Amino acid sequence: xxxxxxxxxxxDSPFTFTEKYATVIGVVMRGGEYIECVLKNxxxxxxxxxxxxxxxxxxxxRHRKQLKALLLDGxxxxxxxxxxxxxxFCSTHLPVITVTRDKPDFDKMEQALKKNxxxxxxxxxxxxxxxxxxxxxxxxxxxxxxxxxxxxGAKEIIKISTIRGVVPEPIRVAHLIASGITRGESYGxx
Amino acid sequence: xxxxxxxxxxxDSPFTFTEKYATVIGVVMRGGEYIECVLKNxxxxxxxxxxxxxxxxxxxxRHRKQLKALLLDGxxxxxxxxxxxxxxFCSTHLPVITVTRDKPDFDKMEQALKKNxxxxxxxxxxxxxxxxxxxxxxxxxxxxxxxxxxxxGAKEIIKISTIRGVVPEPIRVAHLIASGITRGESYGxx
Numbered sequence: 108x109x110x111x112x113x114x115x116x117x118x119d120s121p122f123t124f125t126e127k128y129a130t131v132i133g134v135v136m137r138g139g140e141y142i143e144c145v146l147k148n149x150x151x152x153x154x155x156x157x158x159x160x161x162x163x164x165x166x167x168x169r170h171r172k173q174l175k176a177l178l179l180d181g182x183x184x185x186x187x188x189x190x191x192x193x194x195x196f197c198s199t200h201l202p203v204i205t206v207t208r209d210k211p212d213f214d215k216m217e218q219a220l221k222k223n224x225x226x227x228x229x230x231x232x233x234x235x236x237x238x239x240x241x242x243x244x245x246x247x248x249x250x251x252x253x254x255x256x257x258x259x260g261a262k263e264i265i266k267i268s269t270i271r272g273v274v275p276e277p278i279r280v281a282h283l284i285a286s287g288i289t290r291g292e293s294y295g296x297x
Numbered sequence: 298x299x300x301x302x303x304x305x306x307x308x309d310s311p312f313t314f315t316e317k318y319a320t321v322i323g324v325v326m327r328g329g330e331y332i333e334c335v336l337k338n339x340x341x342x343x344x345x346x347x348x349x350x351x352x353x354x355x356x357x358x359r360h361r362k363q364l365k366a367l368l369l370d371g372x373x374x375x376x377x378x379x380x381x382x383x384x385x386f387c388s389t390h391l392p393v394i395t396v397t398r399d400k401p402d403f404d405k406m407e408q409a410l411k412k413n414x415x416x417x418x419x420x421x422x423x424x425x426x427x428x429x430x431x432x433x434x435x436x437x438x439x440x441x442x443x444x445x446x447x448x449x450g451a452k453e454i455i456k457i458s459t460i461r462g463v464v465p466e467p468i469r470v471a472h473l474i475a476s477g478i479t480r481g482e483s484y485g486x487x
Contacts, residue, residue: 132478140330141460142470145477168482270331280332287335288322288478292358 108263111137113173115201116277117161118297119184120285122152129185131157132285133164135174139268139276144170145284150185153223157188158195165199176256176264179205180278180297182234187220189233196255204261205252206278208296211239244273272296298453301327303363305391306467307351308487309374310475312342319375321347322475323354325364329458329466334360335474340375343413347378348385355389366446366454369395370468370487372424377410379423386445394451395442396468398486401429434463462486 113135120130133146146164150157161184165177182205183189192203216234220227240251240258242265253261268275274282274297282297303325310320323336336354340347351374355367372395373379382393406424410417430441430448432455443451458465464472464487472487 142473145473145483147478147481283332283335284474284478288337288474291337293335 108260108267109138110267111141112175112264112267113137113143113170114176114178114264114268114275114277115165115168115170115174116178116180116275116279116281117164117184118180118278118281118285119150120289121295122185122289124152124186126152128152129188130285130289131160131164131184132281132288133168134277134281134284135168135170136268136277136280139270142280144168150188152188153186154188157184158191160184161190161195162198165195165201174201176202176204176261178264178268178275178277179203180274180282181205181207182211182252187224187230189230191233191236192252192254193236200255202256202260203254204256204264206265206275207250208247208273210241210250244269246273249273298450298457299328300457301331302365302454302457303327303333303360304366304368304454304458304465304467305355305358305360305364306368306370306465306469306471307354307374308370308468308471308475309340310479311485312375312479314342314376316342318342319378320475320479321350321354321374322471322478323358324467324471324474325358325360326458326467326470329460332470334358340378342378343376344378345416347374348381350374351380351385352388355385355391364391366392366394366451368454368458368465368467369393370464370472371395371397372401372442377414377420379420381423381426382442382444383426390445392446392450393444394446394454396455396465397440398437398463400431400440434459436463439463 122129128149135144283293287293312319318339325334473483477483
């Protein structure tokens with residue numbers, strides 16, 4: 108696989124529950140080293156438009172044709188605004204890879220969803236959909252889900268785009284921008 | 298000089314003259330390859346707070362102690378909100394380097410300033426202050442001003458932090474972010 112592969116990383120901004128929308132930042136990178144483009148949009152906090160917004164970012168960037176995969180920090184943006192990664196792949200034909208540092212705790216999520224959402228079963232089904240792969244790294248393991256690409260292909264893309272630590276650069280940089288523009292200075296890890 | 302030198306690049310967002318403020322983005326990078334931090338602030342369009350905002354970004358980032366230079370896209374932010382680079386160096390002891398692709402046209406600036414500002418002479422003096430060095434590159438030449446560092450040191454920092462083209466990455470990335478968060482997708486060159 109080429110080292111200069113074009114990847115889109117998406118992450119959301121930190122928010123408080125007094126707000127209605129969370130900012131969503133997309134970053135198009137060549138491999139893990141060169142930023143091509145920065146995109147901005149927003150999702151409703153705990154809404155259901157995250158899948159649509161991801162598809163919109165993919166379809167409307169002028170880098171669309173060069174993109175080889177979408178990298179997401181977990182399976183939701185703006186709280187429990189769950190991303191349907193199978194739907195994104197089916198609709199755009201762009202492979203999707205989600206990466207998290209922590210193993211998803213489905214019991215905890217189910218409790219939170221039941222308490223706050225009438226359509227909790229629908230959201231939980233989306234969250235649980237697909238296989239979570241534990242991927243060992245030279246640091247801590249990461250947890251990876253993919254749509255439209257097998258885990259070996261996903262691991263290769265993650266390896267190409269990770270410079271330091273365990274988080275691929277398109278996700279890490281999207282996180283830094285989303286956090287920095289919201290708080291004034293970026294903090295924390297994707 | 299170390300390749301991993303920490304640099305702060307600052308650029309402003311595009312704006313229209315119906316707006317009062319322009320967003321200012323700061324990016325802390327190691328050399329030209331690794332983004333450490335993203336900062337956000339704002340300046341008044343055609344105001345006189347750009348010098349203060351640059352000093353504030355320098356002094357208040359948690360990366361302050363590691364910073365080796367400030368890189369600026371030209372000598373002003375938010376229109377004719379001119380940055381006093383000597384004042385920034387005297388006050389913070391951080392060397393400042395400004396980079397532009399085009400040779401400053403002082404006559405044109407003087408006309409624009411005279412037409413729009415009572416304090417045009419003060420702004421023009423600040424703009425004209427110091428020596429502009431024409432620096433040859435493998436592409437087009439760039440025009441460089443420095444405070445607190447000689448041109449040889451500035452050229453070395455520019456060389457370390459430029460990956461493609463002629464614009465150092467901390468400025469190029471600050472431009473992409475400022476442009477992307479304002480327009481939805483980043484456009485143009487710093």
